Amino acid sequence: MSVVPAQAHPREETARRNRDKLVAAALEEFERSGCQASLEAIARKAGVGIGTLYRHFPSREVLIFAAHGREVEQLGDLAGELLEEMEPEHALREWMDQLATFAIKKRWMGDALSVAAKSVPSDSTAYRILVAALSRLLVAGAASGAIREDVGADDVMLAIAGLWHVNARNDWQGQTRRLLDLLMDGLRAGASAPRA
Amino acid sequence: MSVVPAQAHPREETARRNRDKLVAAALEEFERSGCQASLEAIARKAGVGIGTLYRHFPSREVLIFAAHGREVEQLGDLAGELLEEMEPEHALREWMDQLATFAIKKRWMGDALSVAAKSVPSDSTAYRILVAALSRLLVAGAASGAIREDVGADDVMLAIAGLWHVNARNDWQGQTRRLLDLLMDGLRAGASAPRA
DNA sequence: CACCATCGCGGAGGCTCCTCCGCTACGATA
DNA sequence: TATCGTAGCGGAGGAGCCTCCGCGATGGTG
Numbered sequence: 001m002s003v004v005p006a007q008a009h010p011r012e013e014t015a016r017r018n019r020d021k022l023v024a025a026a027l028e029e030f031e032r033s034g035c036q037a038s039l040e041a042i043a044r045k046a047g048v049g050i051g052t053l054y055r056h057f058p059s060r061e062v063l064i065f066a067a068h069g070r071e072v073e074q075l076g077d078l079a080g081e082l083l084e085e086m087e088p089e090h091a092l093r094e095w096m097d098q099l100a101t102f103a104i105k106k107r108w109m110g111d112a113l114s115v116a117a118k119s120v121p122s123d124s125t126a127y128r129i130l131v132a133a134l135s136r137l138l139v140a141g142a143a144s145g146a147i148r149e150d151v152g153a154d155d156v157m158l159a160i161a162g163l164w165h166v167n168a169r170n171d172w173q174g175q176t177r178r179l180l181d182l183l184m185d186g187l188r189a190g191a192s193a194p195r196a
Numbered sequence: 197m198s199v200v201p202a203q204a205h206p207r208e209e210t211a212r213r214n215r216d217k218l219v220a221a222a223l224e225e226f227e228r229s230g231c232q233a234s235l236e237a238i239a240r241k242a243g244v245g246i247g248t249l250y251r252h253f254p255s256r257e258v259l260i261f262a263a264h265g266r267e268v269e270q271l272g273d274l275a276g277e278l279l280e281e282m283e284p285e286h287a288l289r290e291w292m293d294q295l296a297t298f299a300i301k302k303r304w305m306g307d308a309l310s311v312a313a314k315s316v317p318s319d320s321t322a323y324r325i326l327v328a329a330l331s332r333l334l335v336a337g338a339a340s341g342a343i344r345e346d347v348g349a350d351d352v353m354l355a356i357a358g359l360w361h362v363n364a365r366n367d368w369q370g371q372t373r374r375l376l377d378l379l380m381d382g383l384r385a386g387a388s389a390p391r392a
Numbered sequence: 393c394a395c396c397a398t399c400g401c402g403g404a405g406g407c408t409c410c411t412c413c414g415c416t417a418c419g420a421t422a
Numbered sequence: 423t424a425t426c427g428t429a430g431c432g433g434a435g436g437a438g439c440c441t442c443c444g445c446g447a448t449g450g451t452g
Contacts, residue, residue: 011400011448018401038438049402054440155374161361162354178351186382207418207429214431234408245432250410396451401444408439414432421426 019056021046026067035064035108064112065126072109072126075102079133088140089147093184095137099130100163100176110164131157141187148189159183215252217242222263231260231304260308261322268305268322271298275329284336285343289380291333295326296359296372306360327353337383344385355379 025046029037039060043053057063065072078098082091103110112126134153141147162179166172185191221242225233235256239249253259261268274294278287299306308322330349337343358375362368381387 009399009448011398015400039440040438050440051402051442052400055400060439151374151378155371155378158358158361158371158375159355159378161358162356165354165357175351175354178347179354182347182351182355182379182382184382185387186378186380191381191387205419205429211430235410236408246410247412247432248430251430256409394452396449398448398450399446401446404443405441406439407441409437411435413434416429416431418428419426420428422424 015056018046018048018052022048022053022056022063023067026063030064030067030108035060035111039063061112061124064108065124068106068108068112069126071102071106072129075099076129076133079136083137083140087146088137088144089184089188092137092141092147092187093180095133096160096180096183097176099160100166100180103163104166104172104176110166113164127157142189145189147187148191151187156183156187159186211252214242214244214248218244218249218252218259219263222259226260226263226304231256231307235259257308257320260304261320264302264304264308265322267298267302268325271295272325272329275332279333279336283342284333284340285380285384288333288337288343288383289376291329292356292376292379293372295356296362296376299359300362300368300372306362309360323353338385341385343383344387347383352379352383355382 022042025042026037029042029045039053040050042063043050046053053063057066075098079091079095082094085091086094103113131153134156138147138151138153138156142149160179160183163176166175166179218238221238222233225238225241235249236246238259239246242249249259253262271294275287275291278290281287282290299309327349330352334343334347334349334352338345356375356379359372362371362375
């Protein structure tokens, strides 16, 4: 996982190993019981003290993303790939669909983002990655003339915050589709009443 | 507060008094420290056991709305009043603005609704009240031809879920305005691409 | 070699959550 | 009046959160 600097201080070495053990344990526990799994249980499973867990991961959210960072990055990269394959407007929609699916299928993500949203979300690495991806899509859309220019990635993140709440519902596909349809209609250039 | 049935069983009488004491204490504590205030502290302040609190209010959310129910109802009533004063499209927007302001100014509300959203939100009385109000506005809007007909109140609730997260940000007015602008643009009749 | 500064570790401790259960007090019944 | 059933009360208890601090290992210094 982590890069091993050839001749590290043994202390740092141990610390790194502990970190890795924690991430592994967290991944398992989050998988098993959603991401409100007990942090003490994770520490126990990793065989380290609870203090060690909190030193490495000062908040639950940080741990969640440490465990799932890779997947978030892939979602970030996806934006670029979609932009190469299709026109920006469709890429934007497709990306948001993927994000929604992600939030449903990988329950941790919805949970995590809704935790992240509580504090100052911009503190969250994952949040930043997603906003960056979204931003690329919006800029490309604006450049192509399909998407209005007066809306920022932050605004759209806020507008799709509802996705994190769709979770347990029965008709999540319908809910998600309608929510994104609504949003896309608002996002299209010319949607807004002609500005003065 | 509660209606006093003339000759109640003394036991029920005590229970009612306890309930009222709890609501009063909760109101104070929520005011003081946001609605993640300690329930044990509330019980202490009310002078009852923690068990009594949980018997009357099985979840934090229930207590929050027991304490603030009146205000939520007023917000519900506001929908009808606005519809009498202005055309539906503006009433809808105005109502959502009020809701947003509410969510910011009365921090408990944003908190509470985001708690409510986690479980099955339709279990929450407050949620139902708000959805009902929204529904009235949408129906009126559709009848007047200003608002599209294929969007339900639940969908809109989901779309404005972001409002609960605006909370701590600096530029909440701007964020809120942009979010609602976006939504209104999507909601206007004719916004959607012509359907097949 | 003896001493010292530093850093990461573990876990105790204070607090909250929420459940569960024994107790009491009061009305009902004989 | 003596006994019983029951509704509502209080709070102990087990679990989790998070902080804080004493400890031991390690590498540097005289």
